[in-house]
Amino acid sequence: MPADAAVMPQQAPPLQLCLRADPLAVRHTLARVMADPLLARLDPDLRDRAEILLAEVLNNIVEHAYAGQPGPIRLCIGPNPTGLLILAEDEGRPMPAARLPPGDLPPLTGDLPEGGFGWCLIRSLATSLTYRRGPNGNCLTLILPINDSADSAGLARSQKN
């Protein structure tokens, strides 16, 4: 499934991984991604945001698209003019109503929620979200914006590797 042409970088994304839809595989994948030169040299604040964002994207696929069933997740991460482009594909169930969840913060009064924070985190950390349901599964793309010049410099350095 092709990603949105407008946000897809011209070159192949430098980091491509396939993992099992399983919480431990997500943990190991995050460790591997965060050690990759693409992310390893970024500002610590941006690294934290990247790890939170990727964790929520992958955990949602494990918990909702596959709902505990086994299946593959493909993840691509590449530099983009405005930040890091993240693409995640799976062969699980579609998003409810075939659209991205609004990601509203659950009400923090009365009986406090123990879930429902994932999309709220994704929406507060990412921009340019797109979702497509293809014949074989789901395709989500989003951008982790890099605003600060120090962050951009870090990304430029890591692109040379």
Next chain:
Amino acid sequence: MDLLAKPTPEHLVVQVLADRIDAAGAIRFKDGMREITQRSSGPVLLDLSQVRFLDSSGLGAVVAVMKLLGPDRRLELARLTPAVQKVFRLTRMDSIFTIHETLPEGAPHAR
């Protein structure tokens, strides 16, 4: 998940000896907290200084621990690392918990 409990006059201080509370470890964290807190009473102070990363499942588990302690037993948090702080701030859960930057006086200084 390894948890280290130290009773102090003010709180039961529980230090999480893991570098993450994530979807793969959230249930173990919650079960461990249930076990370690049921032998005592009074407020609980969760020292998160070793926890470098927490995802929404980990956040849900912290909320679950607060609920399992019941309305009469407070859960407070201490020493959040930057990524953990971000998750609490972005979900506004930092408005729900009392968060200490350091361990309050009287608490033994765990490293």
